[in-house]
Amino acid sequence: MAIIFIDGKPYQAKDGVSLLDACLSLGFDVPYFCWHPALHSVGACRQCAVKVFKDEKDAKGKIVMSCMTPVADGMRLSIDDPEAIKFRASVIEWLMLNHPHDCPVCDEGGECHLQDMTLLAGHVYRRTTLKKRTHTNQDLGPFVNHEMNRCIQCYRCVRFYKDYAGGKDLDVFGCHDHVYFGRSRDGALESEFSGNLVEVCPTGVFTDKTFKKHYTRKWDLQAAPSVCVHCSLGCNTLPGERYGTLRRIRNRYNQSVNGYFLCDRGRYGYEFVNSKIRIRTASVKTNGAAPADEAAPELAISEIRKKLNGTHEGGIIGIGSPRASLESNYALRELVGAENFYHGVSDTVFNMMGEIVRIIKDGPVAAASLEDAREADAVLVLGEDVSNTAPMLALALRQASRNAPMVNLAKFKIPHWDDAAARNAIQNEKSPFFVASFTGTRLDGLSSEKPYRAAPDDVARLGFLIAHELAPESPGVPDASAEEKSLARRIAVALRNSKKPLIVCGTGPQSIHILRAAANAAWALKRAVPDARIAFSLPGCNSMGLALMDFPSGRPVSEALKRVQAGGAKAVIVIENELDESIGKEGAEEIMSLPCSVAIDFIATRTSQLAGVALPAASFAESQGTFVNNEARAQRFYMVMQPQNKNIHGVWRWIMEIKAALGTEKQCPEIDALTAELAKRMPQFAPIADRAYFPPPGFRIAGMKIPRQPHRYSGRTAMHTNIGMVEPKPPADTGSALSFSMEGFYDASKKQKIPSALLTHYWAPFWNSVQALNKFQSGTGGPLLGGESGKRLMEPSGSAPAYFTDIPEKQKKAPGPSGANNKGFFAVPLYHVFGSERLSMESQAVAGLCPEEGQPFIAASPRTLSALGLNKSDTMELEIGGAVFDFKTVADEEMAEGLAGVFVPKNANIAADLAGLYSKLPAWARFLVKTERKQ
Template sequence: MGSCVTVVVRVTINSKECEVEPGLTIIQACEAVGVEIPRFCYHERLAIAGNCRMCLVEVEGGPPKPVASCAMPVAEGMVIHTDTPKVKKAREGVLEFLLINHPLDCPICDQGGECDLQDITMAYGKGTSRLDEHKRAVPKKHFGPLIETAMNRCIHCTRCVRFLSDVAGTNELGGIGRGENVEISTYIKRHISSELSGNIIDLCPVGALTSKPYSFTARPWELSHCETIDVLDAVGSSIRVDYRGPEVMRILPRLNEEVNEEWISDKTRFAYDGLKVQRLDQPYVKKDGKLVPVDWNEALTVAAKKLKNTKSSKIAAIAGDLADCESMFLLKEMMQKLGSANMDCRQDGAKLIPNNRGSYVFNTTIEGIENADLCLLINTNPKVEAPIINARIRKRYLQGNFPIASIGPDVQYLYHVEKLGDNPGILNKIAKGSHKFCKLLSTAQNPMLIIGQDALIRDDSESILALVGTIAEKFNMVRDDWNGFNVLHKAAARVGGLDIGFVPKKDGKDINQILKQAESGEMEVVYLLDADEIDTLKLENAFVIYQGHHGDQGAHIADVILPGAAYTEKYATYVNTEGRVQRTNLAVSPPGEAKEDWLIIKNLSQYLGLSLPYDGLFDVRKKLDTIGLQFRNADQVVKNKWVPITCDEIKLSSTPFSLEECNFYMTDSISRSSKIMADCTKAFYEYAS
């Protein structure tokens, strides 16, 4: 049987013999050998529709008329022509028909300059039209605060429809009407609510769907580009920041098969306007109960004096969700030189085990989800916590043979999930092998589980983590060739902080103890590095040094403010949820007197008379390389040794699992400052109820 399988198919494309993989369509085969075929509706990540007819080619011995190359698979010995007079004439005809109703909007269209219709008409069009009838008009549709529509321009390629139904899983758009009256629309007048909706802007080959916040603000040829990564969730999507002068104008996805393919979430794409408001652009010191702008010298002198005159056990540091590895590393060194072990990067108090890397990362990797054959979700809602990972789970689900079950509250998922209940005791039953789901688990070849952060902030989290580890070991999830134990993080800085060891050492205080002691006045100085997701009211009795880039919660209670740089304004290192080390690049300079974060801590250490031996970012990174293999292998996932997770005594609480109230559009200081995200909150949360 095995010997009959053909490894390659021999075809002739434009008189040139080629070997291609079996199962490809003609358009894919041509692409593989470098022959360009124009297309509007075809997209390699979407289901084939075959409705624009732009990709016509001639097949010898096949049908007498040109065939749509996106829908015809290659066969052994096939002879294909992509540039005969017949094909050329057919394509000109198709374009002429497509442009019958397309308005002459190019001068005012936001897609101008990066429009597939413009490019293809230039390359394959006739240049004249024989039709001078009135163009049809289609009423404007309202798809919410993110997507601007001009449906007169729509050529019905249905890419947006297929994306929302296949990839995003929300089935919100469709074609209504027939013939001349076809329109792409929501069936009931409503906003498009998917967390991935912005991707249909990139997919639209004409200017029918454009970005509402970016409308009429810039032309593509005026913009400079910077390739970097996103830090607004823990996925670390590859993005391109487009900027003009000192201002970020828009954010687009960059192709990265291992992480985000070519999609990004709406928060990643649209929260950029938060980068220019509420910014901290100069140092401040509190005098007579009011924050007063000062110069760097005075701010660092005040901070250093307070730190010097305070007993080391009464000093603490908290690193926030957007802090980069370099600044956390320097802050840790500075704290150690001051003699303090009170530091934590787990703002939510999640009980993660810092010295066991395999127990706090997404070991399967995002791409690895496609090789799994069963998934158990434990108190997590990936749709909100990591929409990109959720899309990958859905992609695997659509391929079939992928049972998904969940333990946790009743949540609407975008795929069929067997809900096992919300009692933590279910984990105990599965670990003992007495639950009905164990049968499926034991037959799976590559099972995986995903444990959410909300399962790790409970009182019984240590027991839960140990039980989940036992389940992973019992059901063959952890082997040399497969690791199905996954922790899904929400914060970009969390894995990096744990890797660096920004956690309390022996006798040190963790986040809950720091806040408790600060409230009672025992903890006298608290250093907040971009930390805003904490109960800041508990810090009112302490002296707070806040280093960050936005005037958010942390800055409101600060006694000294040291203005830092946002992720688009610095060269910095982050580690995503799978433990992949990624680096941001500088697109625009920090505003005013703000500085890169590691440099602020380096300067402060000099005022304290503690020498940190780093003269530049290169020196800091050289030191980071010594911490672990992951820092020496940027952009790769390193394999983690599995160390069994132990717990002195398994004690489960009877409290059912629950998910924290969460507004997807406002999770950090940047998105909370964004007007666009505020509009989304209004459109999707306030009116939803």
């Protein structure tokens, strides 16, 4: 700690940080543009000038850029010095020379850092009569709108896009006041993190294009803390609602998880909430195949009761979901009984999830949070294509790739936050980074050596080899080639010599061997490096919660099918699940053909269409619950808005209604009571009862709830008057400490701390933009003042590892003898950030970026294709497990020889039999050239 004197008063500041950082952390309002807590200092805008004095006798002082000046003990500075104020006012006047008169039509207006800083720096009147320079705009794709006139040349966009996120297609062009930030030509931004430009840009150059279509000012958005549902990382989000529709998603800062950023799937995948595919009324199928009729909820419930009449205990089976909340899964499990509860995932996924829980729970190595990943200094990615399955993890790994060479900065006496200098000093040096995958990944560029391309089993073998190199007692791979051995040795040495190595794997390749190999490697590494971590990417937003539900006993859905086939069930309740994907079309049809089949979901799926009774559920934005992310961190999401009509209820409430109808329970408890019960009954979830992390519904500050609406929320007395003159009372929220109102407690003075889990928006006097966040952090970029939101459920037990010894055989080149015209190839699953997640595919913007226009395809190396006599864009058929599918073929230079990547987008148009294909992969498949099959 250093003591610095600001305008004569002593304050404590952290050693080694920049003066701007220190001033902001202490709560002073120093204007700035180019500085960003995650991108650090570059000194481009000259806005953060303060005066520094040599000693107490020095009255003259000198003006310095506070972002470029390190804090020193005993330093004296003045923010309020008249000369410094004048300097800042003239800088902002100069930055505003060419800024257009756009605020009323600019989407950034009202949450604009430039507006805030202009006022803060004291510029109110345009004196110049010079003409303004203008720029033409570019079409940057479906996510980001471009309006270059508004640019103030702070360079934040390229610093984020190129330096932080590794994008290659956004850059700065031109010179002097012609400087232009854009692409070399029009086209969609390639990076899957492009949406962050909207938040990074201090003004309205980059704005949210999907938000533009239903634009609402920041102050009119009703928001609540939420958790992203589009992958397993559990990034924290702030969805905003107006007039009953979800308008946008913004980042919610959580130091341990997503920090300042979100991926585009998380940011733009929200539109399923408003989409036509939502189930909005209950439907009851009359006599088998007749079309589903709309029915009142009471009718649907009474239909269920009628059908279940006589179904004795054990006759109802329940199928849980990796995308439903803990509470919903728990309610279902309680209704049907633990022995009748099945996990709605394929056998492969079920087994992998069980193994992952075992690895985290029983092994000595902790699961890495995204913060751990950002801080890692050596990375090994085993098999998983993280950029496509868990994009924010890929972004974290990108930061990890800079950490090892950052150690050298001390040698040059460059502080880590002096970004331009630091990047210049470390040049192209990278942390040790190794990628083993089937095909090219977007992390390949970070790889220390040529990425290892191989089949899943071979990737696993490499992992086992590395583990053996690290710890000789872990089993070796006897028939490994010398090449593989030397690669493993190089990786092992690099990992062992690092301080915070991270091993990344996941369920993407659908190989349990890879998970085991990664665990062996991490455990072996732990002996040499205590801070070793392992990160998993999982299939769904609550996969971990579901897996923990019955661990280690649970059952996958295939056992439910067996039971149905054996006649052991009369009724089934499926929640938020597409059974085709886990058990195939026939299996799903068989389960749903039980005398009583109920599907509770918020979007229409093939399963809900097969169901006898389909009930409209609330989406994440309309309900409350808990998700457990990939590192077993339980996080609460709250209702952002009321369900769009009275028929829509949370899944858990529907189950309670069914329970009440069956006469087992009279009272329907509140969601919070359900959560408390769940935490009590299941010791693995006990931490979610911790009120410090999850404030109870009775939580009040100064007797008040926390408002969902900002204090400037407008139109209350006119927004409903087209329906009726009676102004409705704000709905009561009995399940949480948040209110559906603008009234309540909100304070940004750092005195009263709103719990982070309840922080609905960031605002402070003078700070309307997202940068107001610094008023809620203890030190910029540090943890939120309101404590952590979310709690990890599992920490490593620390016991000695029992290494996995089941080492797979080397991948065969072919399955065996094949016909003259048919060749066997090993089919592996491919994923794409835009396309491999069902809900986000309801967003037009996301669906538009799905590869190959949303058509399924097979990717194989050109050599593999030419061996089959195929051209790049031919169609071929794939026979897998006896079924034949039509596929477009795509040449993929990077694909390992003998492998074929299968990609099936998860959109509504995909045939039911294709949807279940992933559950069979990886597997041997035969390719039939289409013409030959016809003969």
